[in-house]
Amino acid sequence: MATPRKTRPSGNAGALSRERIVAVAFELVAAEGLAAFSTRKLGDRLGCEAMSIYHHFPSKHHLLDAMVDHAIATIGLPPAELAPIDRLRRFLHDYRAMANRFAAFYPLLAVHRLNTPTGVRLIESALGLISDVLPDAELTARHFRAVGYYITGAALDETSGYARGPSAADPVSDGYVAEHCPLLAACAPFFERAHWAATYELGLEALLARIQADAAALANRGRRRGAS
Secondary structure, X not given: OOOOOXXXXXXXXXXXXXXXXXXXXXXXXXXXXXXXXXXXXHXXXXXXXXXXHOOOOOOHHHHHHHHHHHHHHOOOOOOOXXXXXXXXXXXXXXXXXXXXXXXXXXXXXXXXXXOOHHHHHHHHHHHHHHHXXXXXXXXXXXXXXXXXXXXXXXXXXXXXXXXXXXXXXXXXXXXXXXXXXXXXXXXXXXXXXXXXXXXXXXHHHHHHHHHHHXXXXXXXXXXXXXXX
């Protein structure tokens, strides 16, 4: 007896566009994970052959770049009427929101060089927001990197970090932790998701305070030069 031939879902197979391909690609990554992502599986979801995707994107690499661009484009520039430090604060909170919005995809975005036109414009915007507070190229560059270390690490931890990482073959029990690591047992509840926002805020405010302190020191040096 012949095996019935598998048919692809009809969906809107004839209505492919770059936007639809990217949107369904995110759905696939969210459902199956980044490691399992392939254009073949994407074609199944879209109701088309994988080769049809290549009419819109020359390669899987180009598609992933477009997904990076789409994700970072959701980070809006803060309102111009806010104070410079508040604009920077808003931007960095929006970055965290973006990472959690595209949680399954974020591990790739975190290490992407952002060297597409959309990516370099985002970097330029971030540098501009820091420079508006601290108008010095060297200090802007250093704080940009320091803030990047923090927000990338925080976002990676929240989207794919400790709770989703590899585990020991024989993990210790809660009883063992309570007996041998009482401080860990006491602190553990505050590592839970409900406390992530407050923890992010703690680190972010420390970074912003240092940027403001460096800005004040820079202004003081400028005033001393002007007075001499």
